[in-house]
Amino acid sequence: MPSPSPPPPTITFPRSPVPSIPARPVQTAAALMIGDEILNGKTQDTNSHHFALRCFELGIELKRIEVIPDDEAEIVEAARRLTADFDFVITSGGIGPTHDDITYPSLARAFNQDLAMNDEVLSRMAQKSMYRKEWLEQQTDEQRTARERMALFPSQAEVLFVTDDLWVPVVRLEGKLCVLPGVPSLFRRLLDNLMESYIPLPAERPFRHMVFTTLPESSIAPFLTELQRRVKGEGVRIGSYPSFQKGVTVSLIGNNEARVRELGEEVCKEIHGTVVVKDA
Numbered sequence: 001m002p003s004p005s006p007p008p009p010t011i012t013f014p015r016s017p018v019p020s021i022p023a024r025p026v027q028t029a030a031a032l033m034i035g036d037e038i039l040n041g042k043t044q045d046t047n048s049h050h051f052a053l054r055c056f057e058l059g060i061e062l063k064r065i066e067v068i069p070d071d072e073a074e075i076v077e078a079a080r081r082l083t084a085d086f087d088f089v090i091t092s093g094g095i096g097p098t099h100d101d102i103t104y105p106s107l108a109r110a111f112n113q114d115l116a117m118n119d120e121v122l123s124r125m126a127q128k129s130m131y132r133k134e135w136l137e138q139q140t141d142e143q144r145t146a147r148e149r150m151a152l153f154p155s156q157a158e159v160l161f162v163t164d165d166l167w168v169p170v171v172r173l174e175g176k177l178c179v180l181p182g183v184p185s186l187f188r189r190l191l192d193n194l195m196e197s198y199i200p201l202p203a204e205r206p207f208r209h210m211v212f213t214t215l216p217e218s219s220i221a222p223f224l225t226e227l228q229r230r231v232k233g234e235g236v237r238i239g240s241y242p243s244f245q246k247g248v249t250v251s252l253i254g255n256n257e258a259r260v261r262e263l264g265e266e267v268c269k270e271i272h273g274t275v276v277v278k279d280a
Contacts, residue, residue: 075106093182124167213273
C-alpha cells in the first residue's frame, strides 16, 4: 500500500504595511451584501452579523446593512451612496470567477475607473496553486482567463494583503469601501485582520449590560420609556427584547461602564430582574 503524500509546505507572504500616519478614526459603517443567492433564500447571510459584532466590539456605529442582487446598476448606486454617507463600508460577495461575479467591474464603473490586472495577486495565486499542478495543466485558456478574473480590480484601488497565508487581498476604493469575499471563512479572516490593523478605530468602546425579567413587556414599558427619556442626553441606549412566553431581556449600552452598571442596578430593582450578561 503506497504511503500517503506529504502535505504541501506552508507558503507565507508579506503583509501590506500598516499606515504609520494616523487617520481620523472611523465612527460610522455600512455593509453591502451582494448576491442573488441571499435574496432567493439559497444562502443564509452570516457575514453581516459578524461585521455587526466586530463593529460593536471596536466602537464603530454600524448604521446600515443592505442586501442587493448581482445587478450592476444596483451595485453602482448603493456603493456611491454608502461611500458618500459613511466612514467605512464593506461589500461581501460577487468576486469569484463566474459570469455572475460582477462586483469588481460594477465598482470600477461606480467610481469611474478602468479594470487592471494585479500582478502581485496573480503571483500569489500561482504560488498557492503550484501543488495542484495536475488540474491547472488541464485547464483550457477560457478556464484560466476565468480564474485570472479574480485578480482584475478597479485600476485606482488599494490592494491590501492583510494575511500572510492567503493570496486573496482586500481591495479598497475611495479610501473607505473595502471589498471582501462572500465565503464566510475567508470573509471573517480578512475582515478581522483588516479592522484590527488597517482601520483607524475610535478610542472609546461601548459597554453592554443586560437584565432579564419574567414580567411581560407591557408591564415594564412605561418605566423603560421614562428611563430612556431621562438618560438620552448621556448617550445611553435602552432596548427591550422579548422571548415568547419566557420573559424580556433589557439591554443598556453606553460608553461609561460605571454609569451603565449603575443604571442596570436601577433596572433590576424596578423590573424584578437579574443580570444575565455583565459585559459584552
